[in-house]
Amino acid sequence: MNYTYKEIGLIAFPVMMSILVEQLINITDALFLGHVGAVELGASALAGIWFLAIYMLGFGFSLGLQVVIARRNGEQRYAETGKTFFQGLLFLSLLAVSLCLLSRLCSPYLLRFLISSDEVYHAVIRYLDWRIWGLLFSFPFLALRSFLVGITRTKALNIAALTAVLVNIPLNGLFIFGLGLNISGAAIASSLAELCSLAVLTMYLLRHVDRRQYALRCSIDMSILKEVFRVSVWSMLQFFMSVVIWFLFFLAIERLGETELAVSNIIRSISALFSVIVNALAAVTSSLVSNLLGANEKKSVFTLCHRIIRLGYLAGIPLIISALLFHPAIIGAYTDTPAIVQAAWPPLAVMLLNYFFALPGYVYLNAVTGTGATRTVFAFQVTTTIAYLFCLWLLSSRDVPLAAYWAVEYVFVILLGMQSVIYLKYKRY
Numbered sequence: 001m002n003y004t005y006k007e008i009g010l011i012a013f014p015v016m017m018s019i020l021v022e023q024l025i026n027i028t029d030a031l032f033l034g035h036v037g038a039v040e041l042g043a044s045a046l047a048g049i050w051f052l053a054i055y056m057l058g059f060g061f062s063l064g065l066q067v068v069i070a071r072r073n074g075e076q077r078y079a080e081t082g083k084t085f086f087q088g089l090l091f092l093s094l095l096a097v098s099l100c101l102l103s104r105l106c107s108p109y110l111l112r113f114l115i116s117s118d119e120v121y122h123a124v125i126r127y128l129d130w131r132i133w134g135l136l137f138s139f140p141f142l143a144l145r146s147f148l149v150g151i152t153r154t155k156a157l158n159i160a161a162l163t164a165v166l167v168n169i170p171l172n173g174l175f176i177f178g179l180g181l182n183i184s185g186a187a188i189a190s191s192l193a194e195l196c197s198l199a200v201l202t203m204y205l206l207r208h209v210d211r212r213q214y215a216l217r218c219s220i221d222m223s224i225l226k227e228v229f230r231v232s233v234w235s236m237l238q239f240f241m242s243v244v245i246w247f248l249f250f251l252a253i254e255r256l257g258e259t260e261l262a263v264s265n266i267i268r269s270i271s272a273l274f275s276v277i278v279n280a281l282a283a284v285t286s287s288l289v290s291n292l293l294g295a296n297e298k299k300s301v302f303t304l305c306h307r308i309i310r311l312g313y314l315a316g317i318p319l320i321i322s323a324l325l326f327h328p329a330i331i332g333a334y335t336d337t338p339a340i341v342q343a344a345w346p347p348l349a350v351m352l353l354n355y356f357f358a359l360p361g362y363v364y365l366n367a368v369t370g371t372g373a374t375r376t377v378f379a380f381q382v383t384t385t386i387a388y389l390f391c392l393w394l395l396s397s398r399d400v401p402l403a404a405y406w407a408v409e410y411v412f413v414i415l416l417g418m419q420s421v422i423y424l425k426y427k428r429y
Contacts, residue, residue, distance in 0.1 A: 074294025
């Protein structure tokens with residue numbers, strides 16, 4: 001297996017579009033809520049990250065599921081590929097129900113303890129009361145995506161992404177402004193958009209995938225589920241921790257003031273477009289590395305990573321240049337408040353330049369995930385998180401600009417990349 005740039009691009013682009021679904025939902029919410037008020041804009045950041053932390057438990061499991069599916073596909077054990085998918089689908093569906101109920105019971109009490117502003121707290125709860133039910137649609141979607149990426153048939157993800165956007169944008173306008181539901185309307189629109197994208201992937205699977213070849217029928221095999229969970233549990237913890245870090249970051253910003261919180265939500269929203277490229281290429285890396293190892297092509301792992309990184313720079317650099325040149329218009333799309341527009345420029349520049357370090361960092365990290373060493377990846381995450389939180393603690397005790405907080409991201413991604421490269425070079429897998 002010698003994946004060319006064209007083959008990598010054809011596999012990665014639909015994955016990019018599917019990841020764009022979740023990010024565009026957050027971006028759309030921020031764009032609309034920015035014209036409602038600074039409290040709602042800031043609250044949507046905290047609520048969105050809280051939701052994302054819960055969502056990442058399913059996302060982490062789906063990456064482990066994708067690794068096992070891709071390995072079986074590379075070994076040409078197609079019936080085992082389908083059975084593995086169904087175990088993942090059943091587990092993710094049950095997990096979604098459990099997390100929805102747990103969040104409704106516990107989130108109000110935990111967030112009351114963490115958020116200092118009463119206005120922000122009540123807005124966050126109004127958002128989560130409706131947004132959390134989106135897990136019932138997004139988790140099965142993750143299982144379907146893992147299967148399609150694992151067997152490298154990803155074209156349907158484009159249609160699913162487009163469907164979600166076309167549903168989310170008009171519903172945001174209708175629910176937020178037309179019906180006056182405010183921040184609750186944004187949450188309802190987002191959950192309905194995820195339902196529609198799930199319906200698209202389900203119809204594609206039923207109509208275009210050979211169910212006989214992949215043994216696509218409902219079955220329960222605890223031995224397969226245990227194998228997937230053994231790989232996935234560390235990914236679940238890793239990605240949950242990665243978003244908890246974001247939440248802690250925004251809690252630190254919330255204590256600086258509502259303006260700083262609103263600015264940071266704008267920066268996070270813009271950064272989502274760049275994280276789509278990084279996360280898509282990283283997800284494809286883990287799948288293709290698993291396929292390479294299944295075909296006994298270990299020697300091609302670094303060649304593959306280098307090609308993926310070059311593709312990422314080719315896609316990202318024009319967007320970075322455009323964002324630097326037209327930043328007033330981009331920031332102005334989120335808010336009409338001059339103080340927020342002016343304060344957003346320095347942290348925006350810091351965030352954009354971080355792309356050059358984040359791309360190789362996450363590609364190499366997911367190459368390690370593709371080897372099945374998810375426990376090692378979690379260990380990398382823990383050590384990096386300690387360094388990250390230490391830097392945030394140092395900044396919180398000093399009077400520094402908001403851009404300095406965003407610069408700590410450089411430390412995070414560089415440390416992840418360094419540890420991953422060392423592992424890939426010197427460990428047996």
